Amino acid sequence: MAGDRNEDEYTPQHYKTLNIQPIYNLAEICHRHGIKDVILSPGSRCAPLTLAFARHPEIECKTISDERSAAFIGLGMSQQTKLPTALVCTSGSAALNYAPAIAEAYFQHIPLLVLTADRPPEWIDQYDGQTIRQRDIYGKHVKESYQLPVDLENEESEWHCYRMLSEAINTSLEYPAGPVHINLPFREPFYPQKDQITSYNKAVKVITQTGSRPVLPESELKSLIDRWQNTQRKLIIGGQGSLDDKLASILEQLSATQKVPIIGDILSNLHQVDEVIAHSDVFLGQGKKGLAESLQPNLIVTFGKSTISKNLKLFLRNHPAVEHWHIQPAGSAADTFKSLTEVLHTTPEIFFSKLVETPPNEDFNTQKQENFYHLWVIEERKVRRVRESFFPQESLGEFEIVNEILEKTTDAHVHLANSMAVRYANFIGLNPNQSVEVFSNRGTSGIDGCTSTAVGSSMASQKTTILITGDVAFFYDRNAFWHNYDLKHLKIVLLNNHAGGIFRMIQGPADQPELEEFFETRQTLSAKHLAEEFKVHYINCDKRSKLKNQIKEFFESSGPVILEIESDSQQNKEILASFKEAYRLLD
Known part of the structure; x- marks a missing residue:
């Protein structure tokens, strides 16, 4: 949620007429294309879109206040449904906050329909509130960008809107799938009057596209x-x-x-x-x-x-x-x-x-x-x-925890956060008989939305979703929990070494005297208070003697749960080095 969402005030003369019908028809076109999920971030300029989607009986809307988290949650949902999740935000910096997830979706080939409300063109660059240059704002990180006409008072403009929306949705789904952007400038007023009647036109123009089967001559x-x-x-x-x-x-x-x-x-x-x-x-x-x-x-x-x-x-x-x-x-x-x-x-x-x-x-x-x-x-x-012979080690470290979790996981989706979590899991791997599907934000390989993506995935699937993440990625994305929706399928393993431990693992920063202050950026945070705040079951493990029972509790928990493992960054580095050395010594 970016900026002042309620800065616009209206006097009665503002409420002359609002031709909101074409906007309602845009929601109907989305429904006719199979779009079922919409993530709304509160705002005033986007009110026509919010109302159109929220009132549609066949579309499920969720409200996520932080646009950066909202976009990654939408990405996680589309990852499961294979359909575009629609993202709706107000004008200004709200749209910029979508950018990290849009870039991730672009490189992961995940469809998203990004709908940004905007000021009308005459007010761009005029120091009007909550106004930036939104046209083509995502550059080459979307498959296509569209600018809808600001005036919807004639049939030609309506036809133009409907045609572009169908084209955008079709483009998002054709190979390679990816995000598309539609910028929608609205003039005031953009709230309907209290007694204004609106409906969805079931005969609205929809253009579908049939995929071809690629076969070599x-x-x-x-x-x-x-x-x-x-x-x-x-x-x-x-x-x-x-x-x-x-x-x-x-x-x-x-x-x-x-x-x-x-x-x-x-x-x-x-x-x-x-x-x-x-x-x-x-x-x-x-x-x-x-x-x-x-x-x-x-x-x-x-x-x-x-x-x-x-x-x-x-x-x-x-x-x-x-x-x-x-x-x-x-x-x-x-x-x-x-x-x-x-x-x-x-x-x-x-x-x-x-x-x-x-x-x-x-x-x-x-x-x-x-x-x-x-x-x-x-x-x-x-x-x-x-x-198979390496564990257990004398000291309990992150590597062993990831091994224990992966060995015991079945019939689940596993999300791996970037930095060391995905690397640990890759060093360990899975067995052929494990019915597990693995996901990770490796399009841009950023840490910024790993938790939100797993949250979105858990919302869109009935399977257990297990996120294995490090402390920096987890706390960076804490707004993944800032909403009112049930996360009963979500389980999180938090590897907390109180630092960016990957910088001890890679050549370069590990040898510098500035390592701890400027690369690892050590911190003392714990997930305990976050879990209390968002009503998530919390388990803390700092001893091997607790591990067996706590992992059992983790898997048997019926609601969202965080298993936090606290460890030492230097010790984790030494354990992983020992694993690699054990392979080398086989010869």
């Missing part, structure tokens, strides 16, 4: 399969993506029959694939002599979005493949590993199914490929052996 597909069969040292990499049982089954079959190593970190949600290479970040970061050269691929095939591992990126940039094919349904692709040669406009399911249907040639290349596969699998198994 047969001649092109045959050429790719021939090259695939005649290439040795092939590698498949899955980036961040949704849990997909069918795709996992296809990839497992391909890996088993054609001996192709498949890399998938915890955010790829490929843990169901037997022998998936989930711990490349550990073994590629150890600098073992000759290992990089032995693992260098000739062909990599990628799909999905970003990968967590900096070590994997550096490995493939320093030891590039001859060919790199990236699979996505449409559009240009990122050249993350500096080796991209072809973009295949199809889906992973279609393409890998074709490879499975094609039996491999029984020749020298096949044997080379099998040897290459076993080199990757051997290193992966070493890390898994270390992980």
